[in-house]
Amino acid sequence: MKRSRRTLIPAGIAIAIASLFISATLLLGNVLDSQAVKNFTSQYGNAEYSAKLDNDSASYTSDSPTLATTGFAKIPSVDGVSDVRYSTVESLSISAGSSTSSTNQYAMGIELSTKAGIMPIDLTDGSWPSKAGETALDSDLAQKLGVSIGDTVTFTTDYTGDDATLTPITAHVTGLTDDPHELYSLSGGSVTLTSDDMVELARQNLRLESSSASDIAKFTHDDMNADTVYFSLDQGLSDSQKNTVIDQIRSQVKDAKVMSRADDANEYMRSLNGGGVNPVTAVILVFAVLAMFVAALVIANTFRVLVTQRRRTLALLRTIGASKGQVHRSVLAEGVVLGLEYSIAGTALAYIIVAILSAAKVQGIELIPSVASILVPIVFATVITVLASSGAAQLATSVTPMEALRPIDATEKAGIKAARAVFSVLFLGIGLVLCFRAMSMAANMSTDSQNYAVPLFIAVPACILVFIGLIMSTQAWVPWLLSGLGHLVSLTGASGIIAAANIRKNPRRIAATSGALLIGITLVATVATGASCAMAAVNHELDSHYSVDASIDGATIGSDTIDRVKATDGITDAMSIGSYSVAMSSQGTAPDLSDVNSTPAQTSMYVIPDSAIGTVVADTFGTHHLEDGVVYVPSQLHADAPNTTPNLANGDKLSMVVTPSKDDMNTLVCGPYDGIDTSQTPQTTVTLTVQTGTFAIGDDTHSLAISEGTARSLGIDPGRHDIWLKVDKNADTSKLIDDLGKMATDLNATNLSGSFIYRKMFDMVIDIAMKVMLALLSVAVIIALVGVANTLSLSVIERQRESATLRAIGMTSGQLRASLAWESVLISLGAGLAGLVAGGFFGWVGAVTLLTGATVPFAPNWPVYIGIVLLSLVAALLASVLPARRATKVPPVTALADAD
Amino acid sequence: MTAAPNATMPMAGMVTAGTAIQAIDVVKDYGTGDSAVHALRHVNVAFERGKFTAIMGPSGSGKSTLMHVLSGLDSVTSGHVMFNGYDITTFNDKQLTLMRRDYVGFIFQSFNLLPMFTAEQNIVMPLTLAGKKPDKQWLHRLAADLGIEDRLDHRPSELSGGQQQRVAIARALITHPHVVFADEPTGALDSVSSTEVLSMLRRLVDETSQTVIMVTHDAAAAAYADRALVFSDGRIVADVNHPTEERMSELVMEQRHSAAKLAAAGAPAAPVAPAAPVTAPTPVQNDPARR
Structure with a gap:
C-alpha cells in the first residue's frame, strides 16, 4: 500500500485545507477572546x-x-x-x-x-x-x-x-x-x-x-x-x-x-x-465542519478508487494468505497515516499564515497558540479520514482470492441499491411536501403572528431532508444528467466523444465527485438566492415604508432647476411635486380650525402626477393612475396616530381643510396653532373618497396623495413644491448627501430628507451577510474542486493504457488534454447546474419561511449564478491541467507494453 | 528542421520506388553512460511495399524498439527513418501523431480496444480523431472480410480474444494506412485464433498489397511472412526470404545459444550472418533528429 503516496496527494490536500480552516478558525477565536479581554480590562490601566x-x-x-x-x-x-x-x-x-x-x-x-x-x-x-x-x-x-x-x-x-x-x-x-x-x-x-x-x-x-x-x-x-x-x-x-x-x-x-x-x-x-467557544468561532466552525464533510467525500472517493485499482494486488495477497482482517487493517492504517500527515500539515500552515499576518502587523491579528487549535483539527481530520476510508476498507475485504486469476472488468455498473433508492425517494418526497406546506403556511400568516418561527422550523429540516435525498441518490441521477450533457459535448468532436464515454464508464466515481461539488454549490446558491429573495422582499417592504428616495422640500424652483438636479451624479430622476397642507379631524368631519380642542391632524397632501409613480416615488399605490376625487391615505396612518386621525377604510368619505402650503411640520400655516391668522390664507373644505395604500411619503411619512385632477378641482394652487429624487442605488452615499445638502442650500429649501440611506443600510447588511457566508462556503467548494482534480488524476492513472493506445492510433496530445478538460467540465457543470436548481429552491423556501406574512417573490440571483457557472468552468479547466499533463507525458509506446 | 509535412503528406515516395519504410544507420540507446542500454546499434534496413515482413528475435534483442522507431512511437538516438519519402526523425510530436493517425495502422498484442466504445466505434476511432466521416462501404467490407459484421454493436468485453483482435485489425485498416505494424498480434490468442489472424494478415497482403510489418517471437507466425529478419543484441543478424517455421526456429535457437555463450564470456555478440543489403545510406541531413 505504499506506492500510493502520490495518488493520495489530492485527498491529502482536501484534508489539509479543511484542517487549516478549523485551526485558523480556532486561532481567530483566540484572538477574539484576547481582544475581548483586553478591551474589558483596559479600564484597569x-x-x-x-x-x-x-x-x-x-x-x-x-x-x-x-x-x-x-x-x-x-x-x-x-x-x-x-x-x-x-x-x-x-x-x-x-x-x-x-x-x-x-x-x-x-x-x-x-x-x-x-x-x-x-x-x-x-x-x-x-x-x-x-x-x-x-x-x-x-x-x-x-x-x-x-x-x-x-x-x-x-x-x-x-x-x-x-x-x-x-x-x-x-x-x-x-x-x-x-x-x-x-x-x-x-x-x-x-x-x-x-x-x-x-x-x-x-x-x-x-x-x-x-x-x-x-x-x-x-x-x-x-x-x-x-x-x-x-x-x-x-x-x-x-x-x-x-x-x-x-x-x-x-x-x-x-x-x-x-x-x-x-x-x-x-x-x-x-x-x-457560556463556558464554551466564542459564538463567532462557533458559527465559523459550522462552515469548517461542512468543509471537512466535503473533504470526507473526496477522501472516501479516493480510497474507493485505490482499492478498485488494487483489486488484483489485494486478491494476490489474499491468495498467498493475507486474512480479510489484514487487508481491512492495511487500508485503515493508510487512512490514519494520511489523515495525520496532512492535518498536521494543514494545522502548521494555519499557524504559519497567522504568524505571517501577525508579523505583517495586519490589524487585530496576532498568533495566540492554544492546545485546542492544534489538537482539534488533527484529531478531527484523522477521525474523519479513517471513517471515510472505512467504506473502502470494507470494499477491500470483499475482494476474493479468485479475482487474482481472472481479468477484471473495470467498467462500473450504474444504479443504486434498492434500500438507498427507497430512502432517497422517501426523503425527497417528504421533504418537498414539507417545504411547500411551510411556504403556504408562511404566506398565509399575518406579519405579527406569534408563530412566525414555525414555518422556518419546518422548512429547514425539510430542505435538509430533500438535500440528503438528493445526495443519496446521486448515483441514480448524476449519470443520467451527465450522459445527457455528454451527448451535447459529443457533438463537439473526438475529444468530446471520448470524454463523454469516459464519464459513462465510471458512474459511481463521477457521482461521488459531483456529490461533493454539489454540496458546495448548492449551499452557495442557497445563500445567494436566499439573500436576493430576502432583498426583493425587503425592497417591497421598504417601498411602502420609504416610498421616496430623497426629497428637497420647499425649494425655490426655477425653470432649469429640475434639469440641474437631474444632472447631479447619483440622481437618476427628479420631479417637482406640489404639496398642500391639510387638517383632518378624528371625527371624520371637517375640522373646525378655530377650535384648538378639535385636535385636527396636520399633515401634507401631495399632488402626484401619474408619471411620477414608479420613477420618483415607488410603485406602491397599487395603481399607476390616481383617480380624480379620491384621496390616497397611507394605511398605517390611524395605527400610528390613533388619537388625532380618523380611522379610515376604503370608500369612506374624508373631509379636510386644505390650505396651499406649509413651511414645515412645526409651523403649519393653516391651523390656529401658534396664533397664525387663518383668515389671510386661502383655504377650502373638501370631502374626498378614501383609498388606502401602503406608502410613506412626506417628512412625517403619513402624508396623503391626490391626483393632478383632484388638485385642480380644489381651486387653490399648492403653495409649496418639493423636488422628489430617484437615487442610483450604487451611488456613493456620503458624496451624494454632501451634494444634496449643497443643492438644498442653493435652492433655499426648508428641509432635505432621504430614505435612501436606510435602504442602502438594509442592502448593505444583507449584502455583507451574504458575502461573508459565501466566503466561508467557498472553502467547501474549493475542496470539492480539489476532489474533481483528484478524480481526474485517478482516472488518468487508471487509463494510462487507453490514453497511450489513443495516442498511438492518432490522438494528438492537444486532443487528449481537451478530452480531459471536457470531462472535468462535464462533472463540474453537471454538479453546478443541479446545485443551482436545488440551492435556488432552498434559498427561496428559506426566504419565504423566514419573512412570514411578507410577499417574497422568487428572485433569482443571476450574477451569483453566472459567477458560479463561470467559476466552476474555470476551476474545472484548471483541475484538468495537472491530470492532463500527466496523461500526455505517458509515451504512446506504453500502449504496446504488456499489461501489468 | 526541414519543411516537415503533416496531414497532407503525399503518398508518393521520393526515395527508392517500392520502399515503404527505411531505417538508415539507426541507433537507439536507453539511458546514458555505463548504464546505457544499446537497443539498436546502427541498423540499416528497408521494407518493401506490399510485402509482409516479420521481425524476430529473443526478448531484448531490439526488435520491438525497431518497430517503435519505424512507426513514430519512439525517437531515435541517431540515424534516420525514411517513411513515405520523409525523414520522420525530424517530425515533432504533433506531426508524428498525425502521421500515425493517417498513414499507420497498429495491431497490438493485447488488442488495446477502448472498453467504453462498441466494436464499430473502436474501428472508426482513427477517423473520429481526425474528425472524418467513416467510409461505410469500406467499414462493412472490412467487417465482412474479418467476420465481425454481427459483432459491431458489442463492446470489447462482450467479444472473444480472436474477435477483439479482428476488430483491432479492422481499426488498423480503416484509414487505408501506408504501413500496418503488428506487435505480437497472436501473443494473447489461442492457436486456432492465431491461425485465423495470421491467415487474415497474409490474405490482406496478397489481395490488397498492404504493407505489413510484424514483430513476433513465434517462428510459426514468421512463416506467414514474405521475409523475416532476425535480431540479436540490437543488430540484424539474419534476413531470410520466404521463411519457413523450421528455418526460423533454427535461427532463433542459434541466437539464443550464442547469446548465452556471450553472456558467459561477457563480450558483445558477433553477427552470425551479414546484415541484409540495403540501399546506400543517403545522408538526407545531419540533423541529430531528436524531438
Whole structure:
C-alpha cells in the first residue's frame, strides 16, 4: 500500500485545507477572546484590583449609590492600598480659553487616580493635573480646540450653553494624553481632572437640575456616583498580606464585588462564551465542519478508487494468505497515516499564515497558540479520514482470492441499491411536501403572528431532508444528467466523444465527485438566492415604508432647476411635486380650525402626477393612475396616530381643510396653532373618497396623495413644491448627501430628507451577510474542486493504457488534454447546474419561511449564478491541467507494453 | 528542421520506388553512460511495399524498439527513418501523431480496444480523431472480410480474444494506412485464433498489397511472412526470404545459444550472418533528429 503516496496527494490536500480552516478558525477565536479581554480590562490601566457594584444585589434603595453609601470612599484609607481611581465621569462642553469665538467641543471629564499611577489612558506629554484648575487633555481633543500645554481651557456641564448662571471652570492644560483603547473617543475625548474639579462639575449639574443652594454647598466627593473603583496595592506585599488588604476592603464596601484583574477577566469570558467557544468561532466552525464533510467525500472517493485499482494486488495477497482482517487493517492504517500527515500539515500552515499576518502587523491579528487549535483539527481530520476510508476498507475485504486469476472488468455498473433508492425517494418526497406546506403556511400568516418561527422550523429540516435525498441518490441521477450533457459535448468532436464515454464508464466515481461539488454549490446558491429573495422582499417592504428616495422640500424652483438636479451624479430622476397642507379631524368631519380642542391632524397632501409613480416615488399605490376625487391615505396612518386621525377604510368619505402650503411640520400655516391668522390664507373644505395604500411619503411619512385632477378641482394652487429624487442605488452615499445638502442650500429649501440611506443600510447588511457566508462556503467548494482534480488524476492513472493506445492510433496530445478538460467540465457543470436548481429552491423556501406574512417573490440571483457557472468552468479547466499533463507525458509506446 | 509535412503528406515516395519504410544507420540507446542500454546499434534496413515482413528475435534483442522507431512511437538516438519519402526523425510530436493517425495502422498484442466504445466505434476511432466521416462501404467490407459484421454493436468485453483482435485489425485498416505494424498480434490468442489472424494478415497482403510489418517471437507466425529478419543484441543478424517455421526456429535457437555463450564470456555478440543489403545510406541531413 505504499506506492500510493502520490495518488493520495489530492485527498491529502482536501484534508489539509479543511484542517487549516478549523485551526485558523480556532486561532481567530483566540484572538477574539484576547481582544475581548483586553478591551474589558483596559479600564484597569495599571490597577491590579477592582471593586464593582453588584448589579444583581438589589439591597440599596432608590437613591443611586454614592461613594459614601457603597463604602468606596473608604478604600484609599485602607492600609496597604496605594493608588485608587473612581470611575466617575462627567460629560462636559469645553472651549479654548475664554474667547467665545472658539468652537465648543463635547468631551468626557474623568477623575485622576489618587496617585496618578493607574490611569487607563497614557500621558504622552507634560504632567498629570496636580490640583484644581489643572487638566490633561486628550491630544486629539487638544488639537481640535487648538490648545497645547500651558494654554487655558474653560468647561461646563451645560451642553446647550443656554444657562448663563453657570460659571465655567477654567483650567491650565498641564499634559496631553493618548487613549490607546479608544475608551473615550466616542464621547469626544477625555479631560482628566482632579477630584476637586470633578466635584465642581457635579455641582454644576445639580444647579442645572435646580437643586437648592444648601444641597449644592453640602455636596462633596463622597456624594458622587461611581459603579467601579480600580486600585493598586503597595509594592512588596506578600500574597497573604495582599489577601489581608483585600479582605479588609471587602469588609468596608457594600453590595460590591472585589476582584483581581485576572479573576474579573475570567468571569467576563465565562459570561461571554457560556463556558464554551466564542459564538463567532462557533458559527465559523459550522462552515469548517461542512468543509471537512466535503473533504470526507473526496477522501472516501479516493480510497474507493485505490482499492478498485488494487483489486488484483489485494486478491494476490489474499491468495498467498493475507486474512480479510489484514487487508481491512492495511487500508485503515493508510487512512490514519494520511489523515495525520496532512492535518498536521494543514494545522502548521494555519499557524504559519497567522504568524505571517501577525508579523505583517495586519490589524487585530496576532498568533495566540492554544492546545485546542492544534489538537482539534488533527484529531478531527484523522477521525474523519479513517471513517471515510472505512467504506473502502470494507470494499477491500470483499475482494476474493479468485479475482487474482481472472481479468477484471473495470467498467462500473450504474444504479443504486434498492434500500438507498427507497430512502432517497422517501426523503425527497417528504421533504418537498414539507417545504411547500411551510411556504403556504408562511404566506398565509399575518406579519405579527406569534408563530412566525414555525414555518422556518419546518422548512429547514425539510430542505435538509430533500438535500440528503438528493445526495443519496446521486448515483441514480448524476449519470443520467451527465450522459445527457455528454451527448451535447459529443457533438463537439473526438475529444468530446471520448470524454463523454469516459464519464459513462465510471458512474459511481463521477457521482461521488459531483456529490461533493454539489454540496458546495448548492449551499452557495442557497445563500445567494436566499439573500436576493430576502432583498426583493425587503425592497417591497421598504417601498411602502420609504416610498421616496430623497426629497428637497420647499425649494425655490426655477425653470432649469429640475434639469440641474437631474444632472447631479447619483440622481437618476427628479420631479417637482406640489404639496398642500391639510387638517383632518378624528371625527371624520371637517375640522373646525378655530377650535384648538378639535385636535385636527396636520399633515401634507401631495399632488402626484401619474408619471411620477414608479420613477420618483415607488410603485406602491397599487395603481399607476390616481383617480380624480379620491384621496390616497397611507394605511398605517390611524395605527400610528390613533388619537388625532380618523380611522379610515376604503370608500369612506374624508373631509379636510386644505390650505396651499406649509413651511414645515412645526409651523403649519393653516391651523390656529401658534396664533397664525387663518383668515389671510386661502383655504377650502373638501370631502374626498378614501383609498388606502401602503406608502410613506412626506417628512412625517403619513402624508396623503391626490391626483393632478383632484388638485385642480380644489381651486387653490399648492403653495409649496418639493423636488422628489430617484437615487442610483450604487451611488456613493456620503458624496451624494454632501451634494444634496449643497443643492438644498442653493435652492433655499426648508428641509432635505432621504430614505435612501436606510435602504442602502438594509442592502448593505444583507449584502455583507451574504458575502461573508459565501466566503466561508467557498472553502467547501474549493475542496470539492480539489476532489474533481483528484478524480481526474485517478482516472488518468487508471487509463494510462487507453490514453497511450489513443495516442498511438492518432490522438494528438492537444486532443487528449481537451478530452480531459471536457470531462472535468462535464462533472463540474453537471454538479453546478443541479446545485443551482436545488440551492435556488432552498434559498427561496428559506426566504419565504423566514419573512412570514411578507410577499417574497422568487428572485433569482443571476450574477451569483453566472459567477458560479463561470467559476466552476474555470476551476474545472484548471483541475484538468495537472491530470492532463500527466496523461500526455505517458509515451504512446506504453500502449504496446504488456499489461501489468 | 526541414519543411516537415503533416496531414497532407503525399503518398508518393521520393526515395527508392517500392520502399515503404527505411531505417538508415539507426541507433537507439536507453539511458546514458555505463548504464546505457544499446537497443539498436546502427541498423540499416528497408521494407518493401506490399510485402509482409516479420521481425524476430529473443526478448531484448531490439526488435520491438525497431518497430517503435519505424512507426513514430519512439525517437531515435541517431540515424534516420525514411517513411513515405520523409525523414520522420525530424517530425515533432504533433506531426508524428498525425502521421500515425493517417498513414499507420497498429495491431497490438493485447488488442488495446477502448472498453467504453462498441466494436464499430473502436474501428472508426482513427477517423473520429481526425474528425472524418467513416467510409461505410469500406467499414462493412472490412467487417465482412474479418467476420465481425454481427459483432459491431458489442463492446470489447462482450467479444472473444480472436474477435477483439479482428476488430483491432479492422481499426488498423480503416484509414487505408501506408504501413500496418503488428506487435505480437497472436501473443494473447489461442492457436486456432492465431491461425485465423495470421491467415487474415497474409490474405490482406496478397489481395490488397498492404504493407505489413510484424514483430513476433513465434517462428510459426514468421512463416506467414514474405521475409523475416532476425535480431540479436540490437543488430540484424539474419534476413531470410520466404521463411519457413523450421528455418526460423533454427535461427532463433542459434541466437539464443550464442547469446548465452556471450553472456558467459561477457563480450558483445558477433553477427552470425551479414546484415541484409540495403540501399546506400543517403545522408538526407545531419540533423541529430531528436524531438
